[in-house]
Amino acid sequence: MRVEKQYRQLEGIDEIRIFNSSQKDFYKPTPKEFDIKDLPFQELLDNISVEIHCLVPYENGKDFIIQSIGNFTLEKYNCTPDDVKGRLLSKMSPAFFEILYDELFEVYKTHETKEIRFVYYHKNKLSKLSNAKILFDMGRVFVTSHNVDTKTKKRIDLEYRDFDEDKNDIIENFSQTGSYYIVNGKYMWSQGIYNIINRAKEESDDYFNIVYDLVIPEDKHIVNKIFDSTNEDIAHCNEIIRIKTKDGVLKTVEVNVNSYLDENGVVIRQGMISDITQYSGDELTKPVDFLLDGFKNSTNLALLIEPLNKKQFKFSKGFYYLIEKDYEEFVYSRDIFNNIVEKDVVQRMNMLFDGEIDKIDETLNYYVDGNPDKKKVVDLYIERFEYGNDTHSLGFLTDITEERLKQEELINSNENRIILIKEIHHRVKNNLQVLSSFLNLEKRAYKNDPDLIIEHMQKRLNSLALLHENTYQSEDFKNINLKNYMLEHDKQTIAVVDLPNNVEFETYVDEDINLTIGVITPLLLIIDEITMNAIKHAFPDKTSKDNKITKRITNLGNNTAELIIKDNGVGVDDFGSISKNLGCEIIKSLTKQLGGHISLLNEENGTGYKLVFPTEMEHTSD
Structure with a gap:
């Protein structure tokens, strides 16, 4: 068994990480040494979902006599209340005594409540997480713990996301942004966040702020400011901080955090994080460039990112091949609609651009430079959608001219x-x-x-x-x-x-x-x-x-x-x-x-x- 301790300043909690522990590490049967009465409210403790352990200080806090242990722990170690009551903690659970003694003694002396998070790993994989509090009352030290199911597949905050995740990922790649939600203390991170911090998802990411943990020491005070600002039920904060990823890359990110109440009165915190790093005045290669690069060899299929935004649009090679213009020659203008043969399609295109409809899915004939002798048949799909507080759009354009010619030949064949x-x-x-x-x-x-x-x-x-x-x-x-x-x-x-x-x-x-x-x-x-x-x-x-x-x-x-x-x-x-x-x-x-x-x-x-x-x-x- 290996134990690591760390104070997580950003969340204001001591964290104890325990690796590859076994039952014998935490429970050693030992003879009873002290006669001790049951708590007057023991039945109440046995019937609540939170685990409560009661310890009586011994010899001015040098050790602690066990008065009661929670049912979950008793079942885990296959023992009864009589097997643990009246024993010294140091003898019955030497490992737990060594790990937690400083915190128990501190609470005993100061009477100030202390929060601790226990994180258990088995073969470097998260197996259990427990949030605990140590408090002093009635001359006793109480340890309460709430176990979190780390294997839960359903994420509690999915109901707060009303947008399509695939489209969200593409837009986040395009703008080098990421988003997260936190509901009831549990985080949900979008793929854009992992692009920014340069790593893949890990099982424990639901329980920590994986971005703020990377903030360099000089900017820790800004993070504290962000937390102070957004701890209210309704709040907004916008800051710029610097982070250092695990692979040693220094990045500058812009943070927008909102706190609001949903219709049920639950506090929701939503964060938007944008990578605004610049090196020597040159913008870093955006992930969207890698996305578009996947279409570089396709002349018949084009990916259209933000086609309704004149300033931020990006089109893959297939678009310029279709209109037969070089990238540098293309001027973004609705005049290109004049080359579409079907006037009803042109009308719907204008309605889409003006926000009157949300989607267009058409097969149309296109005259290159308005020349009827250079007709191309095209499938066009563009969708407008809301993400955050902004409107975005995605589309695909497919040149099906050859396929249509083959269909006509087949129809006219013998x-x-x-x-x-x-x-x-x-x-x-x-x-x-x-x-x-x-x-x-x-x-x-x-x-x-x-x-x-x-x-x-x-x-x-x-x-x-x-x-x-x-x-x-x-x-x-x-x-x-x-x-x-x-x-x-x-x-x-x-x-x-x-x-x-x-x-x-x-x-x-x-x-x-x-x-x-x-x-x-x-x-x-x-x-x-x-x-x-x-x-x-x-x-x-x-x-x-x-x-x-x-x-x-x-x-x-x-x-x-x-x-x-x-x-x-x-x-x-x-x-x-x-x-x-x-x-x-x-x-x-x-x-x-x-x-x-x-x-x-x-x-x-x-x-x-x-x-x-x-x-x-x-x-x-x-």
């Missing part, structure tokens, strides 16, 4: 593309239904071999994914070149399927075969079924060589093509058995969907199939 897109979605739906049916069939047929079901489904899904990827990348959805697709399909099959050693694919496809997605999908699944069957059964001898699965697709003319797919494996003795297995049933179903005809080839070596199918099918989408 109607067949729209039909074919519908066809693709229709086929996706149908294909998923087909795969679902196959899955149900195989679950019944191969219920003892789930790995086989997964492998088959993985191959089918992979083939369909490749098909749809190539389709969407094609500029002509209606004509998918079969040769290019089949070569890529072979590569995907090798990557997905556990291919035996010494098995190769040979694929020959006529150059001029172009198919729609409606034809190629069932064709593809038929090839997959026959290929997977050959891989599984055609080459049982793992040492055999020159094993091949060959596909040849030929254009027969008259809207017809032929697929010959065969292997040079061991072949099949009983052709009748093939027509009865599940794979054959799936192939028959797909052939029917394709509108083709399939037959077995009488091969001397291996197994072969011939499929004759149409190369065109009518669209099935509505």
Whole structure:
């Protein structure tokens, strides 16, 4: 356990910080030494929310006899009133006696009440905070304590903030300001404050004035003046002070603090702090410059900070790119509205600038320098809002000219593309239904071999994914070149399927075969079924060589093509058995969907199939 003591002059309170303490540090069971009566109002103490400990001075204040301890502490250390009453504080809690003895003795001698704040840390993280008072009455020293829940998520003063925090942060960055509220002794700090003091938020910040703690010694008297001025229910104070941040930067800040009563009579203190530091006459780089810097590479999107303020506005690069002027050339004037085509939008823009409305959200046409041949289409959003006692504004401007041109091209494009897109979605739906049916069939047929079901489904899904990827990348959805697709399909099959050693694919496809997605999908699944069957059964001898699965697709003319797919494996003795297995049933179903005809080839070596199918099918989408 480590203990630090500090008098916080700004808040007029002694603070005791205790790090990594444990129960044994504060409570040591010890035999009773003194018979001492209960307090006449002990029941009252047991039923109030504030903890009260009663200590009787012993040997003129050299030690203190415990008469009673608050219930919260008793529960924490798992003991009863009889376990602590009549013991010397120095023996029962040596650590507490050592930490607090000087304060207890001072109050005992002077009879003047003393305030103390206990701050407990565990692994350098705030774990508990307790505000305490030590007072003398009836010949006894009383220690009262009120524990603060440091884990509370809901901040008690949020109801006093009626502005949007995101907009607030941007405005604070722009003006290098920060704000804080204090209600019932608890602080709430905006992000602007942390920008000024150059550090991130800490858990204990709700309980201290994190700015005034940094004031240099020469300006402490100004802080005291600020506190004296704003301790009234209704007050205002404006001062300039210097602070030194934890990383050693000296800053000059302007402080505006107001005290006022809300509608419920609660005293609210609000502070506005502005960084007005200057080095050698040059203003420091403002945080807003870093904010705008995030838009420096964007020519289509512009951030507009204070667009309704002629003196303080700042626009990112996209604004000047849109109006096609350099930063130095731009003169702030409503004359720029004359280049807006829509007169009703111009009217609403003027109403916004005059404060008659609070927001504008428009899509408009803008003529660069008034030239109709240089038209740009723009999305514009500007919002006016109140922050503190001032009016501020934020906006975004987006050049959507290219997007509008693309939309018009799409609207005017070949109607067949729209039909074919519908066809693709229709086929996706149908294909998923087909795969679902196959899955149900195989679950019944191969219920003892789930790995086989997964492998088959993985191959089918992979083939369909490749098909749809190539389709969407094609500029002509209606004509998918079969040769290019089949070569890529072979590569995907090798990557997905556990291919035996010494098995190769040979694929020959006529150059001029172009198919729609409606034809190629069932064709593809038929090839997959026959290929997977050959891989599984055609080459049982793992040492055999020159094993091949060959596909040849030929254009027969008259809207017809032929697929010959065969292997040079061991072949099949009983052709009748093939027509009865599940794979054959799936192939028959797909052939029917394709509108083709399939037959077995009488091969001397291996197994072969011939499929004759149409190369065109009518669209099935509505």
